[in-house]
Amino acid sequence: MSIFTSSKNSFEGQLPDEKTILVVRKHPVVIYSSIFIILLLMIIPIVVYFLIRSNDWYSIFSSLYWFLATLIFLILWILVFYQIMIYALTTMVITNKRVIINNQIGFFTHESVETELDKIQDISTTVTGAGATFLNLGDIEIQTASAKAKLYFNQVPNPQEIRKIILSLKEKQNN
Amino acid sequence: MNISSLILIILIVGAFLWYIFSIVYHFVRFGIGKEPKIIVLVFFIGSFLLLATTIIFFTQIDWKAISEFLLNPFQLK
Numbered sequence: 496m497s498i499f500t501s502s503k504n505s506f507e508g509q510l511p512d513e514k515t516i517l518v519v520r521k522h523p524v525v526i527y528s529s530i531f532i533i534l535l536l537m538i539i540p541i542v543v544y545f546l547i548r549s550n551d552w553y554s555i556f557s558s559l560y561w562f563l564a565t566l567i568f569l570i571l572w573i574l575v576f577y578q579i580m581i582y583a584l585t586t587m588v589i590t591n592k593r594v595i596i597n598n599q600i601g602f603f604t605h606e607s608v609e610t611e612l613d614k615i616q617d618i619s620t621t622v623t624g625a626g627a628t629f630l631n632l633g634d635i636e637i638q639t640a641s642a643k644a645k646l647y648f649n650q651v652p653n654p655q656e657i658r659k660i661i662l663s664l665k666e667k668q669n670n
Numbered sequence: 671m672n673i674s675s676l677i678l679i680i681l682i683v684g685a686f687l688w689y690i691f692s693i694v695y696h697f698v699r700f701g702i703g704k705e706p707k708i709i710v711l712v713f714f715i716g717s718f719l720l721l722a723t724t725i726i727f728f729t730q731i732d733w734k735a736i737s738e739f740l741l742n743p744f745q746l747k
Contacts, residue, residue, distance in 0.1 A: 506702045518702050555732070555739045562727035569720040573689050576713045580693050583709065584700050599700075602692045 506588060506595075517660060519587040522632040522652045526582040533575050540564040587635070587648045589661060591668070594637060596648050608646055610639040612665045620654035637661070683725070690717045 506515065540563070547553050547560065584599035595609040615637055622633035633654035637646040651657060690713075697710035 507700060515702075552739060552743075555735050558727060558731045559736060562724065562731055565720060565724040565727055569686065569717070569724055572713075572716055572720055573686070573693070576693050576709070577689075579709060579713075580696050583706050584696060586702060588702065597700075599696070602696070605700075 508595075509590075510592060513593075514591045515588060516591060516664060517589040517657070519589070519648070519651055519657055521582060521585060521650045522630060524630055524632065525650050526578060529578040529582075530575055533571050533578070537568065537571055540567050587651065587657075589657075589664065591664065594646065594661060596646050608643055610637065610641050610643070610646060612661070612668050614640045615661065615665055616640055618658045618661055620658050622654065679728070683721070686717075686721060690714070690721075 509515070544560070544564070547556070553560075581599050581601075584597060584605070586595075586597045588595040588597070591612075593609050593611045594615070595607065598606040598608075600606065617638040619636045619638070620633050621636070622628055622631075627633055630652075632650055632652055634647065634649045635651055635654050635657060638644065639646065694710050694714055697706045697713075701707060701710070
């Protein structure tokens with residue numbers, strides 16, 4: 496839960512006297528499940544190798560096999576880091592002035608919504624299902640007075656704690 | 671190697687380089703904190719090594735032997 500500590504994280508578009516209080520990413524289980532599937536695919540070339548190596552024609556095709564195997568590994572390597580990129584750049588940044596939700600959808604496609612702390616009217620959290628309760632992951636919905644009335648951030652770890660942090664910052668700013 | 675296969679290889683390598691560049695660019699420009707920069711370094715080194723290995727294996731393929739075998743698969747000694 497190291498993300499629940501104050502950080503000196505800087506980000507693009509940060510205001511001069513703005514301090515990052517918290518950077519929240521989706522629960523790690525989200526990225527682990529995607530990576531696990533890709534790692535399973537990495538087993539395929541290894542299985543194929545053990546199936547074909549005893550054939551007479553393997554010596555002719557061995558160089559082609561190794562080329563295709565490394566090509567598959569390269570594609571999967573890029574896929575793993577693509578998933579990590581989407582995970583790492585989909586963030587909720589809580590600063591002493593505002594809450595920013597960055598949603599990385601793909602290469603060069605991202606959505607960013609923000610609200611100032613004093614415009615937040617209500618924050619609700621939802622934890623659905625046994626798995627989510629066990630892992631303590633849920634969704635956060637921020638009701639605001641801005642044009643974009645609601646901000647969502649899904650599958651976050653410890654949503655109640657994040658809610659408390661935002662509300663305490665809002666209270667601190669009001670006083 | 672004829673010119674059309676060379677162009678095909680350049681296009682494929684170019685596509686891979688584009689993907690690698692895009693991932694590095696996103697991590698470096700939009701990443702918050704130190705971790706994304708460390709991750710991108712691991713990714714860059716791994717990508718370079720894998721791409722170089724793939725190219726080396728490609729150059730070692732004996733296309734003549736493969737085509738001869740495929741044209742007459744029952745002549746294997």
